[in-house]
Amino acid sequence: MSHLSPSFTRFSRSFWALPIPAVLVFLAMIASDCSGDDTPAVTPTPPSTATPGTPPAATGTPSSGALPKLALQQVVGGLTRPTFVTHAGDGSGRLFVVEKPGRIRTVRNGVLEPEPFLDITGIVLATGNEQGLLGLAFHPRFAENGRFFVTYTGRDGTNSLAEYGVTGGKGDPSKAKVLFAIPDKYPNHNGGMLAFGRDGYLYVSTGDGGSGGDPDGNGQNRDVLLGKILRLDVNAAQGPYGIPASNPFVGQSGARPEIWAYGLRNPWRFSFDRATGDLWIADVGQNQYEEVNLQPAGSAGGENYGWDVMEASHCYGASTCDQSGKVLPIHEYAHSLGCSITGGYVYRGAAIPALAGAYLYTDYCRGDLIALRQQGGRWQAETLRARRERQLIRGGRGGRNLRRRGQCRHHFPRRRRTLIGVSPQSAARDILPVPAGAHAPAAT
Ligand SMILES: [Ca+2]
Numbered sequence: 001m002s003h004l005s006p007s008f009t010r011f012s013r014s015f016w017a018l019p020i021p022a023v024l025v026f027l028a029m030i031a032s033d034c035s036g037d038d039t040p041a042v043t044p045t046p047p048s049t050a051t052p053g054t055p056p057a058a059t060g061t062p063s064s065g066a067l068p069k070l071a072l073q074q075v076v077g078g079l080t081r082p083t084f085v086t087h088a089g090d091g092s093g094r095l096f097v098v099e100k101p102g103r104i105r106t107v108r109n110g111v112l113e114p115e116p117f118l119d120i121t122g123i124v125l126a127t128g129n130e131q132g133l134l135g136l137a138f139h140p141r142f143a144e145n146g147r148f149f150v151t152y153t154g155r156d157g158t159n160s161l162a163e164y165g166v167t168g169g170k171g172d173p174s175k176a177k178v179l180f181a182i183p184d185k186y187p188n189h190n191g192g193m194l195a196f197g198r199d200g201y202l203y204v205s206t207g208d209g210g211s212g213g214d215p216d217g218n219g220q221n222r223d224v225l226l227g228k229i230l231r232l233d234v235n236a237a238q239g240p241y242g243i244p245a246s247n248p249f250v251g252q253s254g255a256r257p258e259i260w261a262y263g264l265r266n267p268w269r270f271s272f273d274r275a276t277g278d279l280w281i282a283d284v285g286q287n288q289y290e291e292v293n294l295q296p297a298g299s300a301g302g303e304n305y306g307w308d309v310m311e312a313s314h315c316y317g318a319s320t321c322d323q324s325g326k327v328l329p330i331h332e333y334a335h336s337l338g339c340s341i342t343g344g345y346v347y348r349g350a351a352i353p354a355l356a357g358a359y360l361y362t363d364y365c366r367g368d369l370i371a372l373r374q375q376g377g378r379w380q381a382e383t384l385r386a387r388r389e390r391q392l393i394r395g396g397r398g399g400r401n402l403r404r405r406g407q408c409r410h411h412f413p414r415r416r417r418t419l420i421g422v423s424p425q426s427a428a429r430d431i432l433p434v435p436a437g438a439h440a441p442a443a444t
Pocket residue numbers: 184185186187188189190207208209210
């Protein structure tokens with residue numbers, strides 16, 4: 001398979017002067033859908049943002065005003081297929097970068113440290129495009145207890161969640177504790193997002209297992225853990241994890257108590273709006289539509305996001321379907337505009353005021369940086385980067401052309417560059433000049 005060499009980019013040189021929590025850590029990564037048995041879309045479909053019914057509203061004040069044009073500048077190169085970036089909330093100023101093969105790297109003062117924070121390549125299966133080390137979340141009290149959590153594909157193909165500890169400032173494999181390892185027949189759709197909510201519980205996403213069209217019906221089956229967002233209590237006194245008593249299916253027969261929300265296909269990236277607590281779930285679509293779901297803060301959980309009865313707001317594989325009880329996305333786009341969504345974050349940085357409150361995401365095939373905002377009662381998406389830059393990011397090859405040749409799933413540009421992104425600052429209202437050397441392949 002191709003060996004992609006994405007690299008960090010940034011919007012301005014001032015990023016490193018900012019405290020980490022103050023910046024947007026937006027992530028667009030590699031793995032995603034475009035594999036398995038999915039049939040590539042060959043007939044462009046008109047874009048659609050129509051959502052029947054009343055879409056949920058985001059909590060808090062909506063973003064308004066003109067959005068800035070943004071460009072990208074590299075922050076650090078030399079990474080191997082980064083899938084995620086975050087911080088530990090420990091005041092160390094480090095960025096932690098998850099590499100798909102099974103390492104967590106650290107960036108300190110703009111420099112990639114040579115020794116990984118954690119290396120578990122020996123237990124990670126990363127051969128499939130969507131397999132590998134996928135998620136990382138630090139315990140809210142990491143500075144005190146050194147606990148952190150990862151999701152990865154086990155050597156046996158399982159979707160695994162494990163806790164680690166720290167020794168001497170580094171992740172310590174000897175402190176590993178596997179919380180679960182979900183059997184999984186197919187290499188694609190492995191979820192893998194991890195994040196702590198305001199409630200202190202750990203939220204974990206799983207994919208529907210894979211292949212195409214959810215052949216085992218996992219998305220709608222509340223008796224399995226695949227195709228879900230789970231909510232776990234990692235501070236419980238007993239067991240690998242505890243079940244929060246307020247989880248929506250606790251005590252119900254035919255339902256797993258870990259489940260927080262279901263009917264998902266591959267929500268491999270979700271995030272909490274740090275200002276409001278709203279949960280934003282980007283779910284990768286099947287053949288036609290990518291979608292963004294919004295779960296307002298204060299939800300009691302139990303939402304059914306529709307898959308595989310529905311693909312976004314459309315009946316999947318049928319002209320009619322039972323839409324009762326399904327929560328429709330607030331936004332969707334057709335495969336004429338991309339192939340696989342990678343969810344990002346609601347911008348809450350101070351450096352680009354015009355972006356405040358906008359949800360940012362990207363797409364595997366297009367590489368656009370897109371802002372989604374509610375304006376005039378409708379959710380509207382706006383591309384923040386010009387095509388010329390997009391082509392740079394994508395190695396100059398258009399996603400539409402890739403799909404037209406039926407290569408979306410297997411032949412991404414070898415040296416495709418991917419934004420990881422970051423926010424700041426004064427130049428954000430201008431299109432920055434493409435930095436010299438940006439066409440050069442990243443070190444591998
Ligand atoms: Ca799978």
